Amino acid sequence: MKNMKRVGFIGIGVMGKSMSRNLMQAGFELDVYTRTKAKAQDLIDTGAVWHDTPASLAQSADVVITMVGYPSDVQEVYFGDNGILQHAKPGTYVIDMTTSKPALAEEIYAEAKKKGIFALDAPVSGGDVGARNGKLAIMAGGDEEAFQAVLPVFETMGENIILQGPAGFGQHTKLINQVTIASNMVGVCEAIAYAEHAGMDPSKVLRSITTGAAGSFSLSNLAPRMIKGDYDPGFYVKHFIKDMKLALEAAKEMDMMTPGLELSLSLYERLAANGDENLGTQALIKLFTKKA
Structure with a gap:
């Protein structure tokens, strides 16, 4: 040093x-x-x-x-x-x-x-x-x-x-990371919405599923914020949209299919169009639950 x-x-x-x-x-x-x-x-x-x-x-x-x-x-x-x-x-x-x-x-x-x-x-x-x-x-x-x-x-x-x-491989890795998160965030939102529609306590459900095969950073760290209605940004919606677009651009150049990425991007763009681009990515739950 x-x-x-x-x-x-x-x-x-x-x-x-x-x-x-x-x-x-x-x-x-x-x-x-x-x-x-x-x-x-x-x-x-x-x-x-x-x-x-x-x-x-x-x-x-x-x-x-x-x-x-x-x-x-x-x-x-x-x-x-x-x-x-x-x-x-x-x-x-x-x-x-x-x-x-x-x-x-x-x-x-x-x-x-x-x-x-x-x-x-x-x-x-x-x-x-x-x-x-x-x-x-x-x-x-x-x-x-x-x-x-x-x-x-x-x-x-x-x-x-x-x-x-x-050079460039760090950026490729991060875009791969974002591709993984994109579909996962949709799944986390659907899971919380399912629990609420079934009349369950989603926080209690999380205690069962975060340590099993469904476990992820988003499920453990962002799902609790979703349940509380805490949308303060740890990572902005607008920046996640930027990242997904970069990943989609790179994927198209490589002629690969990305249905999960495309779905997640469309949902986040809808969220941003509602005026929520400066909220945290966990705000996606707002599209899924009436309580949010």
């Missing part, structure tokens, strides 16, 4: 704030930038250094982590006039933890290599709970040497940390 004392974090959202805080608690000096400074104020108050542009942050940090909203945001923050790749020092490690396009991760890697910068794509899974507890699954793509160099940084944020292969 000799050359990795300063970590820059761009994008202080629901998960990014907890990830940044875990970096500080592990002893890293933290540089931060986000579009709305107020979102980072509590980090600044506890010692993080604010930067007005991604360029300024990139010039300061040894490792630059990005976790922004959409592929267009990734494109801008890496390739824009104030972008990371225009201003980072040779030898800097840049890690995009946004869920984005595999092809864009490959493009960032290639451009970074020309400039003597080490690039990894490393999207995560685990939601707000995983981010807060430092137990995220981190899915990386890039070179083995770069991955090993930044492993101490990853270990402050996650515990299931795997290099999946070359």
Whole structure:
């Protein structure tokens, strides 16, 4: 960690704030930038250094982590006039933890290599709970040497940390993760609706089924929120829609069928059309139960 004392974090959202805080608690000096400074104020108050542009942050940090909203945001923050790749020092490690396009991760890697910068794509899974507890699954793509160099940084944020292969493979893995969750979320909603329509206590039902073959993160962590009517975002509906569209685009390029993904996307788009795009993904239950 000799050359990795300063970590820059761009994008202080629901998960990014907890990830940044875990970096500080592990002893890293933290540089931060986000579009709305107020979102980072509590980090600044506890010692993080604010930067007005991604360029300024990139010039300061040894490792630059990005976790922004959409592929267009990734494109801008890496390739824009104030972008990371225009201003980072040779030898800097840049890690995009946004869920984005595999092809864009490959493009960032290639451009970074020309400039003597080490690039990894490393999207995560685990939601707000995983981010807060430092137990995220981190899915990386890039070179083995770069991955090993930044492993101490990853270990402050996650515990299931795997290099999946070359640039872009981290993004492919995350899209596979989202494909799995997409159908599962529909099943979880149907299960709760079934229990309620049968006149049962869905919380009691969960106690029986979460530890069996039906068990999943969504069933254990999001279903209880659904039952309580707690729709606060651990992961936004609008961002899940973005992820599913990316996965669907990649699947079509590979000429594969994705009926579960297509169904889930159509339901989430219906939810968003009802004005619920800024709620958590568990809000899908609203389409299934009158109580919700």
